[in-house]
Amino acid sequence: MSIAENAAAVCERIDAAARAAGREPAEITLVAASKMNSADRVAQAVAAGIRVCGENRVQELLEKRAQGAYRGARLHFIGQLQKNKVRQLVGVCDLIQSVDSGVLLELIDARARALGLRQDVLIEINIGDEPSKSGLSADGLPAFLETAARYSAVAVRGLMAIPPISYASGETRAHFARMYQLFIDNSVKKYDNVSMDFLSMGMSGDFEDAIAEGSNLVRVGSAIFGARAYPRKADVNPPG
Numbered sequence: 583m584s585i586a587e588n589a590a591a592v593c594e595r596i597d598a599a600a601r602a603a604g605r606e607p608a609e610i611t612l613v614a615a616s617k618m619n620s621a622d623r624v625a626q627a628v629a630a631g632i633r634v635c636g637e638n639r640v641q642e643l644l645e646k647r648a649q650g651a652y653r654g655a656r657l658h659f660i661g662q663l664q665k666n667k668v669r670q671l672v673g674v675c676d677l678i679q680s681v682d683s684g685v686l687l688e689l690i691d692a693r694a695r696a697l698g699l700r701q702d703v704l705i706e707i708n709i710g711d712e713p714s715k716s717g718l719s720a721d722g723l724p725a726f727l728e729t730a731a732r733y734s735a736v737a738v739r740g741l742m743a744i745p746p747i748s749y750a751s752g753e754t755r756a757h758f759a760r761m762y763q764l765f766i767d768n769s770v771k772k773y774d775n776v777s778m779d780f781l782s783m784g785m786s787g788d789f790e791d792a793i794a795e796g797s798n799l800v801r802v803g804s805a806i807f808g809a810r811a812y813p814r815k816a817d818v819n820p821p822g
């Protein structure tokens with residue numbers, strides 16, 4: 583299957599999942615998670631109608647952007663964000679999905695101010711409370727949004743989550759449902775510079791469940807581009 587065929591199939595599945603949930607397919611935005619795919623393959627996806635690309639690594643994003651990979655599409659940053667990379671990202675991405683600390687807010691605000699723009703971001707939530715993972719704890723969100731209200735060059739547009747890997751059916755859905763509740767609870771309260779427009783959850787293996795639970799931004803990689811070819815140890819370190 584070509585990238586175009588895969589992308590069309592994913593769009594159909596998104597539409598079906600939205601209708602099954604009694605929602606409008608147009609409410610759901612597909613982000614093609616294009617990490618480890620060449621600029622040429624990303625450009626193929628955009629030519630096939632992909633409107634938003636998401637990248638995980640700043641260096642890879644900048645290189646592929648310079649090669650014209652995302653021309654005609656919007657660009658999101660979806661990976662773990664390091665403080666020293668903020669400078670290179672602000673103003674380059676339409677949405678930074680993975681803000682999880684006050685320090686990042688402050689740095690993004692300062693950079694956006696220097697450039698005379700306003701940067702859209704999502705707050706990443708560690709919904710499974712996994713010690714190894716990035717993301718803010720759900721309990722900390724209200725206080726965090728109060729902090730965010732002080733940074734007028736940062737526009738908080740919603741929440742993002744990557745739930746724990748789970749092999750028991752229903753567990754991931756329960757995490758998605760908790761995220762939706764958090765999204766709704768914090769939509770009701772009014773904070774300056776905060777609007778709960780986007781709930782980013784769902785990947786290749788679970789985007790239909792995420793849509794059923796209220797996601798309106800899904801990040802899909804392998805179902806569009808095929809399995810990623812991670813280097814095997816044997817390739818990195820040949821025996822002998």
Ligand SMILES: *Cc1c(COP(=O)(O)O)cnc(C)c1O
Nearest residue numbers: 615638660785786801802803804
């Ligand atoms: C890679 C990635 C995805 C997409 O994962 P697939 O399982 O390939 O669909 C989604 N979100 C983030 C943050 C990613 O890093």
